Amino acid sequence: MTLTPEQQAEIEAQRARTQPTFRATAPGIEAHLYRAQPVLDHGFVRVVDYMGDDAAIVQAARVSYGAGTKHVSNDEGLIRYLMRHWHSTPFEMCEIKLHVKLPVFVARQWIRHRTANVNEYSARYSILDREFYVPAPDALAAQSTVNNQGRGEVLQGEEAERVLRWLRDDAMQAYDHYEEMLSQEGQQGLARELARMNLPASVYTQWYWKTDLHNLFHFLRLRADAHAQYEIRVYADAIAAMVRDWVPAAYAAFEDYRMGGATLSSRALDCIRRMLAGEEVTQENSGMSKGEWREFEAVLHP
Amino acid sequence: MTLTPEQQAEIEAQRARTQPTFRATAPGIEAHLYRAQPVLDHGFVRVVDYMGDDAAIVQAARVSYGAGTKHVSNDEGLIRYLMRHWHSTPFEMCEIKLHVKLPVFVARQWIRHRTANVNEYSARYSILDREFYVPAPDALAAQSTVNNQGRGEVLQGEEAERVLRWLRDDAMQAYDHYEEMLSQEGQQGLARELARMNLPASVYTQWYWKTDLHNLFHFLRLRADAHAQYEIRVYADAIAAMVRDWVPAAYAAFEDYRMGGATLSSRALDCIRRMLAGEEVTQENSGMSKGEWREFEAVLHP
Amino acid sequence: MTLTPEQQAEIEAQRARTQPTFRATAPGIEAHLYRAQPVLDHGFVRVVDYMGDDAAIVQAARVSYGAGTKHVSNDEGLIRYLMRHWHSTPFEMCEIKLHVKLPVFVARQWIRHRTANVNEYSARYSILDREFYVPAPDALAAQSTVNNQGRGEVLQGEEAERVLRWLRDDAMQAYDHYEEMLSQEGQQGLARELARMNLPASVYTQWYWKTDLHNLFHFLRLRADAHAQYEIRVYADAIAAMVRDWVPAAYAAFEDYRMGGATLSSRALDCIRRMLAGEEVTQENSGMSKGEWREFEAVLHP
Amino acid sequence: MTLTPEQQAEIEAQRARTQPTFRATAPGIEAHLYRAQPVLDHGFVRVVDYMGDDAAIVQAARVSYGAGTKHVSNDEGLIRYLMRHWHSTPFEMCEIKLHVKLPVFVARQWIRHRTANVNEYSARYSILDREFYVPAPDALAAQSTVNNQGRGEVLQGEEAERVLRWLRDDAMQAYDHYEEMLSQEGQQGLARELARMNLPASVYTQWYWKTDLHNLFHFLRLRADAHAQYEIRVYADAIAAMVRDWVPAAYAAFEDYRMGGATLSSRALDCIRRMLAGEEVTQENSGMSKGEWREFEAVLHP
Known part of the structure; x- marks a missing residue:
């Protein structure tokens, strides 16, 4: 900062x-x-x-x-x-x-x-x-291979260097051009409302x-x-x-x-009641999809 | 208060x-x-x-x-x-x-x-x-005869007295019964969420x-x-x-x-421009309905 | 209807x-x-x-x-x-x-x-x-004795009759006066925006x-x-x-x-985990207040 | 499109x-x-x-x-x-x-x-x-010299060409790197949620x-x-x-x-009333600032 x-x-x-x-x-x-x-x-x-x-x-x-x-x-x-x-x-x-x-x-x-x-x-x-x-090296994560919106491991070595260089250099170049487009020295100078669109997110x-x-x-x-x-x-x-x-x-x-809480579905609550009654509950007999069951297990065994 | x-x-x-x-x-x-x-x-x-x-x-x-x-x-x-x-x-x-x-x-x-x-x-x-x-006597207005949502003159004499008496007495009676319905002396007592519906607005x-x-x-x-x-x-x-x-x-x-301001329509602005140019503008040649024209006049001559 | x-x-x-x-x-x-x-x-x-x-x-x-x-x-x-x-x-x-x-x-x-x-x-x-x-007889409930916002048993006998009579008669009387206040026969007639406040909820x-x-x-x-x-x-x-x-x-x-679902707090989830691990969990060792525990029990044993 | x-x-x-x-x-x-x-x-x-x-x-x-x-x-x-x-x-x-x-x-x-x-x-x-x-040539406007948020004349000649080239080339280069950073061929591939920040607005x-x-x-x-x-x-x-x-x-x-309408302030309405009464009203005697007066004139003489 x-x-x-x-x-x-x-x-x-x-x-x-x-x-x-x-x-x-x-x-x-x-x-x-x-x-x-x-x-x-x-x-x-x-x-x-x-x-x-x-x-x-x-x-x-x-x-x-x-x-x-x-x-x-x-x-x-x-x-x-x-x-x-x-x-x-x-x-x-x-x-x-x-x-x-x-x-x-x-x-x-x-x-x-x-x-x-x-x-x-x-x-x-x-x-x-x-x-x-520009991310710190330990925040430079790969795309998760299991989750479309998630992150995987931290990038290493040359790949990490290349990514950091591009993120930095492309931004700097975009900003250089932003300034030059805005400049009114020897030229009219592009409207600010247009020039800004050259800058990255x-x-x-x-x-x-x-x-x-x-x-x-x-x-x-x-x-x-x-x-x-x-x-x-x-x-x-x-x-x-x-x-x-x-x-x-x-x-x-x-x-x-x-x-720290969790919202459990009707099906999940039912599974808990069956478990507490001593029943063996598995994904197969839970009524839940595999994804739901995985999330449910994560709540029970965090 | x-x-x-x-x-x-x-x-x-x-x-x-x-x-x-x-x-x-x-x-x-x-x-x-x-x-x-x-x-x-x-x-x-x-x-x-x-x-x-x-x-x-x-x-x-x-x-x-x-x-x-x-x-x-x-x-x-x-x-x-x-x-x-x-x-x-x-x-x-x-x-x-x-x-x-x-x-x-x-x-x-x-x-x-x-x-x-x-x-x-x-x-x-x-x-x-x-x-x-209960309205003060000078707020006890008659229904407007020109405006569905407005007030006319202040009620007078017996009519005013009768209205005030009803507003007061009906409210008091409703509240007496509200209290009696809620009471748990010698009876169960009505639920508050029901008893309240006896009270006037x-x-x-x-x-x-x-x-x-x-x-x-x-x-x-x-x-x-x-x-x-x-x-x-x-x-x-x-x-x-x-x-x-x-x-x-x-x-x-x-x-x-x-x-203190007013929003004028395209037609109203046009009328003002014509007036300032010396033209005689009337409701008939204004393009406005009678109601609009009346409101427009009220803006010009408040 | x-x-x-x-x-x-x-x-x-x-x-x-x-x-x-x-x-x-x-x-x-x-x-x-x-x-x-x-x-x-x-x-x-x-x-x-x-x-x-x-x-x-x-x-x-x-x-x-x-x-x-x-x-x-x-x-x-x-x-x-x-x-x-x-x-x-x-x-x-x-x-x-x-x-x-x-x-x-x-x-x-x-x-x-x-x-x-x-x-x-x-x-x-x-x-x-x-x-x-006007509630149907089976909706005419007493105030709950355990819950400030709840209902208890249905009112019976004379109490029920009295309540229904008041709810009905007070409303009818209020409406009679509403109509008479609005009337423009032989009088000005009260403004609608005022007369309506005599009507019950x-x-x-x-x-x-x-x-x-x-x-x-x-x-x-x-x-x-x-x-x-x-x-x-x-x-x-x-x-x-x-x-x-x-x-x-x-x-x-x-x-x-x-x-059909329920949101469980961090404490409640912890209790479930302990229960599933075979521990005897009571309100006293749950970390929950009595009220919370009662609601938690209602989720486990509906 | x-x-x-x-x-x-x-x-x-x-x-x-x-x-x-x-x-x-x-x-x-x-x-x-x-x-x-x-x-x-x-x-x-x-x-x-x-x-x-x-x-x-x-x-x-x-x-x-x-x-x-x-x-x-x-x-x-x-x-x-x-x-x-x-x-x-x-x-x-x-x-x-x-x-x-x-x-x-x-x-x-x-x-x-x-x-x-x-x-x-x-x-x-x-x-x-x-x-x-990338703006069409006639939308490639200069910064207004009178209005901080406005546009002036259309850019011409070399300046226009340079701006268009930068807008196009910087975007293409940013996208090339975006694709290369995402690629999972021979590397892990940067997370999408990070790679996107290289793209311009x-x-x-x-x-x-x-x-x-x-x-x-x-x-x-x-x-x-x-x-x-x-x-x-x-x-x-x-x-x-x-x-x-x-x-x-x-x-x-x-x-x-x-x-097509306009909201006029209390002061502006007052000026119109004075004008209609034949008075000569100027910015100086209008009670308005120069900016307000300019906008007011634009309403009267569009």
Whole structure:
């Protein structure tokens, strides 16, 4: 990550002094505010603003369920109850705003989560920087031979070198031409909105991204998952660490019920019941396809 | 409005001391925080939390448009530019959370604005209070004779008295029976989720409602409008006054371009051009229907 | 349900003849089109239009995953795979439009599902009919003594009679006054937008409701569930039966993975693993609260 | 545009015969179904499915406004009324599904419209084709000297040739390396999800995109506008032509009130009133900034 000196100075200015507020504050996330957490070779995530804390979730739930929430003895128990029963609206009462710098191909996956507010740097208006994602050697993975969307082993030797060279050199050449096409010295200069299309998907962009805690948890469940592409997972991991500091009780419930949990089908539950009754259950007599059975086994024997 | 002593004490406790925060704060809205602004006979609106301020809108716009925003000399000018050109995403970077107490028939209009987060008091879980909206005498309007959805003159004399008596007595009787049906003394007691259906739409409910500034402006444009039903307009007006204190530059732009502005059709613009060229334009030669022409005249001669 | 003769005639006219179309058609749902399926005492659900079928889900998935979907041998297998892995976007490619007549208190629960398009009958513009939901004797349930939001046994004898009488008589009286307040004979007549607030939540309203299959499944999972209020569950059940005929493969996958499935927490999965390894697991050594354990047991021994 | 022989055959098969349906059909759009309308050098738009027609808008409005709609004499008049008064929900009752092939940089603008369902071709699973957008000579515009986001004159001579050569050659070289990195001959082969990031934003992707008519009109207003980037505008124009054939009355109202209309601010309306009263109004005494005044003049004298 390369923060410019201006950005560094701005962050320090923003953290130089606090303001008094009547609002709920969450000390755990205050410590993160504005600071850039490095991700990949040039990217970062930083919290720019937040609304609410664990208590705000409880407060909203008590408005909804009124006296009905009294039998749950404490806030943590109520939050676990809400998470377990898919009561999502109280979690929507917390909001977070992030500033993210990320490669375009990661941004394209990310934006598929539609329930969020986004302001992205516009390459129609402005000129992109010469910054491209080039994987670290241990992230340079081969295509999986068993999974169409997965990665296999790390590339080695000459193949790895060749790939890295191409990724780097093609990006540099594209950027050289981008600059030369834009140049207005001795020529008119191509429109920015056209020139940008010469740049590869490894180029970095940045945006402000704002979402509520319920939708953020949904994002994290999909993107911090082992099946997510590594390059988006590292962003999800960085955000997850911030959320843990922001709303510790909600995050703990999320980890237990979502990240560490599993949804089992009717057939799978039936197999478990038969197993517990002492029956020998195999794929053949399970009613599941081979793929389903493999996934089911992975849940039982992780 | 009747705040319970517990609510009053809670508000005072919340306003007793501030917390330090690194976040952006908006002094104008801090003054409102938690305080209940009375609306109608038993309702209120109060700000429970907020995120962002005028500067947050500008900040997001500068991320998007980068150097492209430099030619706008100041924040207010940029905010006006964004509003004029329907650049809605920077306004989405501000968020507000309100606690509202309101009659059910108002809540039913309100909820049609879908881009918001809501936690409503649940009458399945809890028992509603004996509070019903009964219009003040000057809000007791007759059906409009020209507009299917509008109001005419204020009812007078015996008719007014009769209407008020029915609204009040039917509500009281329904609530008496609601209580008696729920009672578990000497009987089983009807389920809350069933008993509530005896209560009229004038009964008060309450919710936490959270939305972003862009969607809030859309809500205000429709609901603070002269054509909105009076009983929701007073809520919109109360919220508008808070928003003015929260983001003064954005609110001023909203007032100029949305509340005070008008969208003119291609035909209407053509008529204006002909008028400015000295032509006599009438409904007959305008290409507009009578209804359109009446609305057009109201824009020209308000 | 009381369809008016005009409605009945309209339905017959709409079903009198077909039109040719190049679009995908789903014979199973064509048989339902326009026909009103009675629900509760005066309500109904009817399919007014639909887009797509099982094949449309597969088609969209193959656009997304291209060659990646080739290894799944058939459409049904691919649909099961998509459902199991929470790939929701292909299911969003199907859309359905329903006309629903329902009591207001049911409408208020229903509308909390925000990702849908709604056109509701407006009582600001028009006059509501004298139709109110009065539970059948076997739906007249007591408040649950163990669950704040649940129902207990069915009310009997005098208590049941009293409740039914109040529900019926209060509604009738409220409607009498509604009519008298609106009347313009010998008086001005109260505005419709005000008069309607005298009517109880048991009054029937109606709307057109349009949503995509992914969001419809989410609605059905929550509202066709045993914990949903009976009065909304009967609507969900009626819709589910139509969806089964519309997209049989998708519905079968939904039943297996969602309706009949369960999401188990990290702790619950751990308990299952310990049980399968022969350990005696009890609530005390499970790490779960009593409530969680009770729900876990219900999954293992339904 | 290059449709593969397989695609061509599929389209012909889909258009070979019709199915009978009880649903509303719109003959104007049936003629378009499945057929690919060429856009840019390799792109296309085609309608894959639709729901509803002009009558469906009217039908939904009459459910909402009941007797309140009776005074509008005909469907076209009612549709104009709905559009003029921003009653958006009846327009949401129509839905369209498009299959679009488009360059990635266009897709990135398009996806900012969040209220739609999308299934995009996944370059994690599958291999992209060697197809890149290269502007036609008359679309090769210079950067505007007055507008940060606009285009100036068309590039000429050597500069034009150089730009075209770079756009073409860089894309070809990037694709050569993409293929070589993916190759599993004599090497492991880089994971697809990584290799794709070498491709420039001019590469073509494709998706199924489904949205309702209200949101489609919003898309068209912004993207068929003169200020939209040419490369997305041609898609919007192609879609607009299809919509005109689908819902002619709604499209005509959209053209009059939205595309050909203008939203004037409170200040602008005030200036018009002063002008009509004979006053000489200039930028200096208008209360508008220079930018606003320029835009205002453009409305008055297009």
